[in-house]
Amino acid sequence: MKELSLHILDIFYNSLSAGADTIKIGLDTDTVKDTLTITIEDNGKGMSETFLNNVLNPFTTTRTTRKVGLGLPLFSEAAKACNGSFDIVSQLGKGTTVTAVFQNSHIDRAPLGDMAETVASMVLSLGHTRLIYTQSFNGESFTLDTREVQDILGEEVSIQSLEVISWIKEYVQSGIESIMEV
């Protein structure tokens, strides 16, 4: 993957396929500790211990069209190549949390990429799932909670309307810029 945002988008779809009601995504940069931490937490169906133990093996997948699944292994390798760490906690019926830590300044760390576009693509796929996206930079943070957006839109207007999606993209972009300016 050329950008970290693409890994986030990919793992987000795992959470969505797991039937999560709520997906929380966090992206935290700490330039003092020199870390970039990505967490993707869902309350979906979770994984059995056996599946979890093998999930970083590329030959483990839930997809039916191919026998290989590369989403988690690619993400894990990316973090480890950047002097980082990778952790998955999962419980059947409770949900899954994926945490990847990168050395922020590491030469091999891929650029974050377009997070606003990524969040907008996620919202298009959400259905009735709630997405809470938080990005922080040295303690300053910005959050998008799709429930707040849907509450304002009411029942008749879907958050998946393209007008709303393009607004969300601009909203996230301005939110990210506001935390970087401080």
Next chain:
Amino acid sequence: MKKSLAELEAIRKKTLEQINLRTGREGFRVVVGMATCGIAAGARPVLTKIMELVEKEKLTDVTVSQTGCIGLCRLEPIVEVVDDKGEKTTYVKVNPEKAERIVEEHLKNKHVVKEYTMTVVDGTLIDPKVEEN
């Protein structure tokens, strides 16, 4: 300047007006493959481009959505266009420029962009049997 959630109220009103215009019309459904293979091959900018253009051109009878792995990973990014009769056209190796033409010719003017469809890739005819692994 950070945008405010309050702006959504205006979008809500505007969208409600458009929903009223839309009722009763069945149109194209556009589906973009967004599994690991699609994402790695560049599906996200394609999806974004299609969303932007459909909104800009006010193609109110077009719906845009995503799906998982379609099973032809090496031909990603894949975009499927389903018309009101359920006829499906599969576009392969799509990029934002190709997406622009698909929106313009297929979604607006209802002409399939044949050279981007599944049987022809980079000018070569693909035997569909070869794809069955």
